[in-house]
Amino acid sequence: MKLFNKILLHTAHVFTVAFTVNAQTVLQEKLPTDYLNASFHAGRRQALRDKMPPNSVAVVFAYPEQVFSNDVNYVYHQNPDLYYFSGYKEPNSLLLIFKEMQNRGNAAYNEVLFVQKRDAAREQWTGKRLGVEGAKATLGFKEAYNSDEFAAFPIDLKKFSKILYNGIPANTGTDASKGSLSNLVEQFKLKASIKAIDAELMDDLNFINLRATPKNINRLITYLTPKMERDVYKNNPILQQLIAKPDSATLIVVKSKINAEIGGPSMYDDFVTQLRGVKTAEEMVLLKKSVVISSLAHAEAMRAVTPTMSERELEGIMLYVHKRYGAEDEGYPPIVGAGGNGCILHYEENSATAVQNQLVLMDVGAEYHGYSADVTRTFPANGKFTEAQKAIYQLVYDAQEEVFKLCKEGVPYTSLETKTREVLTAGLIKLGIITGEKELSRYYPHGVSHHLGLDVHDRGAYGGNLMENMMITVEPGIYIPAGSPCDKKWWNIGVRIEDDIQIGKDKGTNLSADAPRKWQDVEKMVAEKSLFDAGKFPVLK
Numbered sequence: 001m002k003l004f005n006k007i008l009l010h011t012a013h014v015f016t017v018a019f020t021v022n023a024q025t026v027l028q029e030k031l032p033t034d035y036l037n038a039s040f041h042a043g044r045r046q047a048l049r050d051k052m053p054p055n056s057v058a059v060v061f062a063y064p065e066q067v068f069s070n071d072v073n074y075v076y077h078q079n080p081d082l083y084y085f086s087g088y089k090e091p092n093s094l095l096l097i098f099k100e101m102q103n104r105g106n107a108a109y110n111e112v113l114f115v116q117k118r119d120a121a122r123e124q125w126t127g128k129r130l131g132v133e134g135a136k137a138t139l140g141f142k143e144a145y146n147s148d149e150f151a152a153f154p155i156d157l158k159k160f161s162k163i164l165y166n167g168i169p170a171n172t173g174t175d176a177s178k179g180s181l182s183n184l185v186e187q188f189k190l191k192a193s194i195k196a197i198d199a200e201l202m203d204d205l206n207f208i209n210l211r212a213t214p215k216n217i218n219r220l221i222t223y224l225t226p227k228m229e230r231d232v233y234k235n236n237p238i239l240q241q242l243i244a245k246p247d248s249a250t251l252i253v254v255k256s257k258i259n260a261e262i263g264g265p266s267m268y269d270d271f272v273t274q275l276r277g278v279k280t281a282e283e284m285v286l287l288k289k290s291v292v293i294s295s296l297a298h299a300e301a302m303r304a305v306t307p308t309m310s311e312r313e314l315e316g317i318m319l320y321v322h323k324r325y326g327a328e329d330e331g332y333p334p335i336v337g338a339g340g341n342g343c344i345l346h347y348e349e350n351s352a353t354a355v356q357n358q359l360v361l362m363d364v365g366a367e368y369h370g371y372s373a374d375v376t377r378t379f380p381a382n383g384k385f386t387e388a389q390k391a392i393y394q395l396v397y398d399a400q401e402e403v404f405k406l407c408k409e410g411v412p413y414t415s416l417e418t419k420t421r422e423v424l425t426a427g428l429i430k431l432g433i434i435t436g437e438k439e440l441s442r443y444y445p446h447g448v449s450h451h452l453g454l455d456v457h458d459r460g461a462y463g464g465n466l467m468e469n470m471m472i473t474v475e476p477g478i479y480i481p482a483g484s485p486c487d488k489k490w491w492n493i494g495v496r497i498e499d500d501i502q503i504g505k506d507k508g509t510n511l512s513a514d515a516p517r518k519w520q521d522v523e524k525m526v527a528e529k530s531l532f533d534a535g536k537f538p539v540l541k
């Protein structure tokens with residue numbers, strides 16, 4: 001920060017003493033004891049190493065810091081991959097994982113972590129850093145160094161047959177000092193002789209390589225066509241070839257070229273997706289806690305709602321419950337939409353001053369120790385569904401119930417969407433809202449499921465079959481904004497019911513069951529007294 005830099009120049013000598021006191025204070029703090037431990041992260045590194053080809057290295061960068069306003073940054077959020085493989089939560093860092101043991105003098109190693117340097121003055125302002133010794137003692141790394149040592153670290157990445165990495169970090173900021181993320185990226189490019197590729201283009205090429213099939217190629221071309229106006233897409237010969245002749249034979253050739261050109265990133269994405277897509281027992285403990293916290297918050301919001309409440313007040317009730325149970329954050333910006341606002345899929349303004357006698361759609365999920373829940377409930381602010389609201393709600397509920405039956409090992413992931421569309425189509429035809437399946441996307445414009453974990457839309461396979469201990473959402477929805485080509489009685493009804501499901505061998509487990517789903521149970525919950533009912537706030541003048 002600018003203020004920090006000014007004060008640092010004049011009073012650096014004060015901070016050495018202050019840091020000593022600060023470090024002692026940190027040691028005395030009562031911190032959570034249920035973080036993932038060093039053995040978990042070491043196990044994940046070994047699991048990746050087991051998948052890597054001979055003579056390869058995986059490179060994982062920290063996320064860059066992002067400016068919130070002028071000289072203030074957003075609260076830092078680590079690259080989930082780096083956290084998954086190391087447990088390290090700070091910026092300006094880099095992890096190398098080697099397939100085979102490497103030798104440097106008398107030292108043999110197969111992983112190295114570069115961390116941001118301890119700095120007594122800065123730690124007084126922005127918090128204690130783990131440092132090299134902390135990385136060794138707390139995270140279990142035998143080889144850990146300060147980030148500013150990477151440039152001189154004697155490793156020639158060009159000697160490896162494959163360099164696995166998730167693209168070159170973009171928007172690394174203006175700090176080009178020796179230990180900055182920007183410098184780490186530049187040194188990596190030099191050591192590996194790698195040129196930066198547009199991050200968005202990299203993601204799309206990886207998707208084509210890993211997930212494009214003759215069945216989805218037409219949707220893929222529809223997705224890519226508007227992007228071809230950008231020079232970086234327009235001038236890419238691989239995409240030019242696919243667009244010119246989008247058939248199965250071309251797809252085989254294109255995938256071969258992508259693998260030859262960016263095989264390392266594509267391989268990285270494939271391996272890490274396989275690992276993170278199936279949760280370990282340690283991860284499930286944290287995910288369950290995150291989901292239960294979210295469910296309790298949704299239940300309390302139902303109890304607390306009144307027609308005079310604002311969308312933002314309901315959001316605040318949920319966030320308080322999250323914090324009350326130890327969740328550090330939310331996994332995504334909370335969505336609280338009353339009436340027509342509930343028909344906007346990612347409505348984040350939450351600015352209506354009164355929800356009135358309307359349906360309220362709340363899509364809010366806690367993040368606990370990095371793991372995100374994703375739960376949605378829809379309920380009437382006045383406690384009673386109208387007949388039209390009830391009909392739409394019941395249809396969404398019925399679709400969800402049918403999909404729940406499929407949430408078990410061995411079931412094709414795509415069958416969840418097929419079943420959802422089947423139930424919603426039949427229901428909307430029966431209600432007279434549509435005449436056929438082709439019209440469904442007007443009122444159901446999203447998919448029914450995604451993976452859940454360290455990202456709210458987590459890494460995980462969307463083809464193939466469901467596997468035990470995958471964690472997915474099931475979230476059918478119907479949204480009928482005003483002006484829709486149907487009877488006006490349906491207008492401004494938006495309903496989504498979203499639950500978080502752990503895939504089992506024979507059936508799935510709904511971890512968000514503490515928030516009621518049946519319309520009868522929702523009405524009962526809204527009628528209950530809330531812990532917040534007794535709160536008396538002064539009138540704002």
